[in-house]
Amino acid sequence: MRRGYNYSRLKHRLRPMRGLRTEQTAQVIIAGHAFMQNLRRGHYEPAVDAPPALRVAAAFAELARAI
Numbered sequence: 059m060r061r062g063y064n065y066s067r068l069k070h071r072l073r074p075m076r077g078l079r080t081e082q083t084a085q086v087i088i089a090g091h092a093f094m095q096n097l098r099r100g101h102y103e104p105a106v107d108a109p110p111a112l113r114v115a116a117a118f119a120e121l122a123r124a125i
Contacts, residue, residue, distance in 0.1 A: 068091055097117055100106050105116035 068088070094114065096102060097105070098110065098113055100110070100113060102117070104120045105113045108116035
């Protein structure tokens with residue numbers, strides 16, 4: 059069975075971080091990765107009008123202003 063593109067990107071990201079010894083830390087990393095992917099795709103309101111290449115930066119700038 060061939061795994062999808064997102065799985066290979068996640069595996070590539072986690073490869074240097076083999077120190078994930080607990081399920082909780084793995085869940086946090088996976089949730090953060092999913093959040094970033096969804097943010098880049100424009101699934102959240104912050105930075106939805108920004109061009110795709112600048113969505114993450116625009117979202118973090120908007121969140122920083124809100125805090």
